Amino acid sequence: GIQVEQSPPDLILQEGANSTLRCNFSDSVNNLQWFHQNPWGQLINLFYIPSGTKQNGRLSATTVATERYSLLYISSSQTTDSGVYFCAVEEYGGSQGNLIFGKGTKLSVKP
Amino acid sequence: DTAVSQTPKYLVTQMGNDKSIKCEQNLGHDTMYWYKQDSKKFLKIMFSYNNKELIINETVPNRFSPKSPDKAHLNLHINSLELGDSAVYFCASSQGSGSQPQHFGDGTRLSIL
Numbered sequence: 001g002i003q004v005e006q007s008p009p010d011l012i013l014q015e016g017a018n019s020t021l022r023c024n025f026s027d028s029v030n031n032l033q034w035f036h037q038n039p040w041g042q043l044i045n046l047f048y049i050p051s052g053t054k055q056n057g058r059l060s061a062t063t064v065a066t067e068r069y070s071l072l073y074i075s076s077s078q079t080t081d082s083g084v085y086f087c088a089v090e091e092y093g094g095s096q097g098n099l100i101f102g103k104g105t106k107l108s109v110k111p
Numbered sequence: 112d113t114a115v116s117q118t119p120k121y122l123v124t125q126m127g128n129d130k131s132i133k134c135e136q137n138l139g140h141d142t143m144y145w146y147k148q149d150s151k152k153f154l155k156i157m158f159s160y161n162n163k164e165l166i167i168n169e170t171v172p173n174r175f176s177p178k179s180p181d182k183a184h185l186n187l188h189i190n191s192l193e194l195g196d197s198a199v200y201f202c203a204s205s206q207g208s209g210s211q212p213q214h215f216g217d218g219t220r221l222s223i224l
Contacts, residue, residue, distance in 0.1 A: 031210035037152075041218050043201060048212035084152060090210055095167045097142055097205060099213060101154040 002027045002091040006102035013077050013109050021072040021105045023087030032063050033099065034072050035086040043086075046072070077109045114138050115216035117202050123222045124192060132187045132219045134202030142166070143185035144203040144213065145177060154201070160185055161207075189221075197223045 003026040013019055023032070031050040037043050047054050047061040049070065054061055058077075063070040074081055084106050088099040115136045124130055136143065144167075145157040159167035160179040174190040185202060199218045205211040 033212060035215075041199065041220075043215040043218070045212050045214055050210065086154065088154075095159075096210065097144065097159050097161075097213070098156055098167050098169075100156075104152055 002029070002089060002094070002100055004087060004089055004100055004102035006085075006087050006105050008105060009103065011105055011107045013107065015077060015079060015109055015111050017077050017109075018073070018075045019077060019107070021074070021085050021087075021107075023070040023072070023089075023102055025068050025070075025087075025089050027068070028092035029065065029068075029089040030092050030094075030096070031090045032065075032070050033088045034061055034070070035088065036081075036083055037086065037104070038080075038083040046085075074107075077107075079109045079111055082107055082109045115202055115204055115214055117200075117216040117219050119219060120217065121220050121222075123224065125224050126192055126194060128192050129188070129190045130192060130221070131189070132200055132202075132221075134185045134187070134216060136183055136202075136204040136214075136216075138204055138206075138214065140204040140206045140214075141182045142205045142207060142211075143179065143182075144205075145185065145187050146201040146203060146215075148199040148201060148218070150198070158185075158187075192221075192223050194223050197221055 034046040084104040088101045144159040158177045202216040203213045
């Protein structure tokens, strides 16, 4: 089955810094989603981005499907950005809606 | 106006018991899912239903049985609970069974004593 690898596994930032999180996947995908799990455990859908670039406030994401990777950019980080960021993909030809999750990047933003 | 709501939020019970977790969504979606997040935060899909019909049934013990009375509800019943069932269980929903954004509930933390 498809492999989803996220890097880095851990990231510590000072408030105000920018960061880039990466998601590599081993095969073609139908869709790719980025999620943020906050310190209270809630999973928030940040982007549905099978290809191209999207922006939402200080966050933006880019997926280059032909090269099998996606990037999540966080600018001017805030302490509320802390948590775990997950990339999840739906394998091309796989069961529709079957999201395969990476192991996540744990982000800690210090004041 | 919670979009995807799960009950209970916490569930502490003894090994061997039977328990249920309920999920409801008011987003008008027709596909719902159950995911399990283990102690290392790894998320894995268990089941999905589209319009009350089972679509995805991953390798999950028969002790787990999902039930969808209508497209807005997907419940999870677990028989003969084991220590390894301790985890956080998330319900999610999306519009259509194809490639669409999935929206998650707040999770149910199940602890087996």
